Structure formats: C-alpha cells, structure tokens
Amino acid sequence: MAIMSALLTSLLILSFFSYATSLSSNHYAKTCPNVESLIRKAVRDAATNDKKVPAALLRMHFHDCFIRGCDASVLLDSKGKNKAEKDGPPNVSLHSFYVIDDAKKAVESACPGIVSCADILALAARDAVVLSGGPSWDVPKGRKDGRTSLASETRQLPAPTFNISQLQQSFAQRGLSLDDLVALSGGHTLGFSHCSSFKNRIHNFNSTTGVDPTLNPSFAASLKQTCPVKNAKNAGVAMDPSSTSFDNKYYKLIFQQKALFSSDKALLDMTKTKNLAAKFASSKDEFTKAFIRSMIKMSSITGGQEVRKNCRVVN
Numbered sequence: 001m002a003i004m005s006a007l008l009t010s011l012l013i014l015s016f017f018s019y020a021t022s023l024s025s026n027h028y029a030k031t032c033p034n035v036e037s038l039i040r041k042a043v044r045d046a047a048t049n050d051k052k053v054p055a056a057l058l059r060m061h062f063h064d065c066f067i068r069g070c071d072a073s074v075l076l077d078s079k080g081k082n083k084a085e086k087d088g089p090p091n092v093s094l095h096s097f098y099v100i101d102d103a104k105k106a107v108e109s110a111c112p113g114i115v116s117c118a119d120i121l122a123l124a125a126r127d128a129v130v131l132s133g134g135p136s137w138d139v140p141k142g143r144k145d146g147r148t149s150l151a152s153e154t155r156q157l158p159a160p161t162f163n164i165s166q167l168q169q170s171f172a173q174r175g176l177s178l179d180d181l182v183a184l185s186g187g188h189t190l191g192f193s194h195c196s197s198f199k200n201r202i203h204n205f206n207s208t209t210g211v212d213p214t215l216n217p218s219f220a221a222s223l224k225q226t227c228p229v230k231n232a233k234n235a236g237v238a239m240d241p242s243s244t245s246f247d248n249k250y251y252k253l254i255f256q257q258k259a260l261f262s263s264d265k266a267l268l269d270m271t272k273t274k275n276l277a278a279k280f281a282s283s284k285d286e287f288t289k290a291f292i293r294s295m296i297k298m299s300s301i302t303g304g305q306e307v308r309k310n311c312r313v314v315n
C-alpha cells in the first residue's frame with residue numbers, strides 16, 4: 001500500500017511538473033544572442049538605484065517556480081475578477097516587478113516575440129546573486145510562460161512557521177530534495193523580513209512560553225523591540241547583518257540561534273539537514289557549489305505554453 005501510494009504520488013508529481021528536457025544554455029544563441037547582457041544591464045541599473053532589488057528578484061523567481069513551475073505566473077497582474085498570485089497573501093515581500101518590465105522592453109526591441117518572461121526572471125535572479133557578490137552560473141533557457149495565475153494558489157508556498165517535515169514535503173512535491181532545501185534556504189542571506197514573518201517566535205510562542213526558547217535571548221529581545229505586538233506596517237529586520245552580500249553567514253547564524261524564521265531554525269531539527277547546514281557554515285565554497293546545483297534544479301521546473309509579449313498580461 002505504502003509503495004503503491006508513493007508510486008502514485010511520484011507519477012502525479014511527474015505529470016504535473018514537467019522537467020522540460022528542451023532547456024539549454026544556448027537556447028537563444030541564434031535568435032537573441034545579446035539577451036543575457038540586455039537583462040544584466042536592466043538588473044544592474046535598477047540595483048544601482050535601489051539596493052533592495054537583488055533580494056526581490058531572487059525571491060520572485062523562487063515564488064514563480066513553486067507555483068505552476070517557473071512559468072512567470074508570478075508576474076501576471078490581476079484582471080477583472082481574477083486575483084493573481086502577486087495579490088495573494090504571502091506577497092508582502094514581492095516588489096521590484098518594474099525591473100522585469102524594463103528587461104522585457106529591452107529584449108523585445110532587440111528580438112521581438114522570442115524570449116519568455118520566465119527565462120528573463122530566471123536570468124535576472126542569477127544576475128541578482130552575482131551583483132550581490134555571489135557566484136555566477138550558466139542558466140538553462142527555453143521556458144515558456146503560463147496563462148494562469150491565481151492568488152489562492154499562493155497557499156501552496158512554504159510558510160515561515162513550517163517545521164522540517166512540512167518543508168521536506170513542500171520541496172519533495174516539486175521534485176526537490178533535503179539537499180536542495182538546505183542549499184536554497186541560503187537565499188536568506190539576502191534581503192529583508194517583515195515582523196509578521198517571525199512574530200510567532202517572539203509573541204505567544206505557545207501556552208507555556210512567550211518567546212521561542214531556541215532563539216538567542218538577546219537576539220529575541222532586539223526582535224521584540226523592533227516588532228512589538230502592534231508594530232508599524234513596514235517594520236522588520238534584515239535577513240542577516242550582511243543582507244546585501246551573498247555569503248554563507250546565514251548558516252553561521254542558524255547555529256548561533258539567530259535564524260529569523262522557524263523554517264530556518266528547523267534545518268537543525270533533522271540530522272541530515274543539520275549536517276549539511278554545518279558544512280555550509282564552515283565552507284562558503286561548499287555552499288556556493290550546492291546553491292548553484294539546486295538553483296538550476298529549481299529553475300528547471302517548467303510549466304508554460306507561450307512567449308508573452310508583455311510580462312503582466314497573457315497574449
């Protein structure tokens with residue numbers, strides 16, 4: 001029975017998320033040879049004016065890939081009665097959509113109708129990591145854009161309150177392993193978090209204790225100061241003290257009990273994930289290698305059908 005249902009589940013996953021074998025590094029070599037430098041310029045220009053841009057693009061790509069595959073569904077605007085993903089509940093940190101619009105405009109004027117918005121976002125996420133001092137890698141291309149975006153489906157994203165088994169399941173449903181979970185969580189070396197994402201750990205943690213006892217006490221106290229029960233709407237903290245630089249500091253912080261989310265701290269709750277986190281904390285090189293491998297895996301979950309003319313509306 002267990003084997004049967006495991007088999008069925010993997011069949012379902014395989015048919016739902018197609019791992020397109022057609023993605024390739026040289027997909028646009030003939031049809032749009034300058035695509036990568038055009039996108040890099042749009043990302044660099046925006047990041048020069050706004051240091052928050054790289055983190056936004058990395059998270060946007062993750063959200064895109066976790067719902068309907070990397071098909072640019074996260075970029076569609078709500079229309080009429082249809083509320084799109086970007087207007088769904090965990091959207092607080094999604095911003096800087098204009099950067100993708102700028103990149104698309106540049107790419108359309110060079111090679112109209114060729115480059116998908118999903119590919120632009122995957123490349124922009126890679127460029128964001130590079131601009132933050134992280135590694136570069138070859139991004140496989142050839143994704144197609146989807147025609148559906150539903151706010152209700154953002155419920156399928158992992159929540160910051162998830163424990164290790166919930167995280168494992170969320171990743172496994174997308175063909176991603178525990179190794180991928182630990183490596184990709186390192187994306188939290190960049191960016192900003194609102195109080196709402198970690199308030200479960202500092203107010204009314206459970207019926208016996210107000211603050212999560214696995215939080216470093218002075219760190220918890222400073223979080224409470226920034227985020228009182230009734231905090232300002234935009235209040236929050238940097239994901240790590242070097243939140244514009246892509247490094248392995250995130251893993252060191254987890255072991256100092258200064259991880260922000262329950263889902264970050266949860267990486268220590270299973271031997272396998274704890275050992276991996278320890279390896280990444282002690283070696284930036286090991287982290288970098290694993291992050292690249294897992295980014296390529298996550299960004300190869302495809303799902304779309306068309307090449308959108310405008311990233312905000314279906315053709």
Ligand code: HEM
Nearest residue numbers: 055056059062093158159160184187191192193194197263
């Ligand atoms: C493992 C499951 C994950 C959970 C539960 C999670 C949850 C969150 C939450 C709650 C925030 C803060 C939102 C806010 O309050 O503004 C956040 C921010 C962020 N996440 Fe994750 N995340 C996960 C995985 C990832 C992955 C795989 C990546 C990319 C590789 C990523 C990249 C980011 C970045 C860059 C930010 C900062 C965004 C900004 O400053 O605009 N996260 N994440």
Ligand SMILES: *[C@@H]1O[C@H](CO)[C@@H](O)[C@H](O)[C@H]1NC(C)=O
Nearest residue numbers: 086087088089091092094095
């Ligand atoms: C987030 O969603 C809410 C509704 O759930 C919407 O009012 C708000 O404009 C959205 N924010 C962004 C940045 O898209």
Ligand SMILES: *[C@@H]1O[C@H](CO)[C@@H](O)[C@H](O)[C@H]1NC(C)=O
Nearest residue numbers: 161162163164165166167269
């Ligand atoms: C994780 O949370 C789920 C749902 O609340 C619960 O059923 C499960 O027992 C928890 N697992 C662990 C390891 O705490």
Ligand SMILES: *[C@@H]1O[C@H](CO)[C@@H](O)[C@H](O)[C@H]1NC(C)=O
Nearest residue numbers: 205206207208209212213214
């Ligand atoms: C509250 O959390 C602490 C630490 O995880 C735990 O020891 C305690 O049993 C929890 N209490 C309840 C009522 O769940």
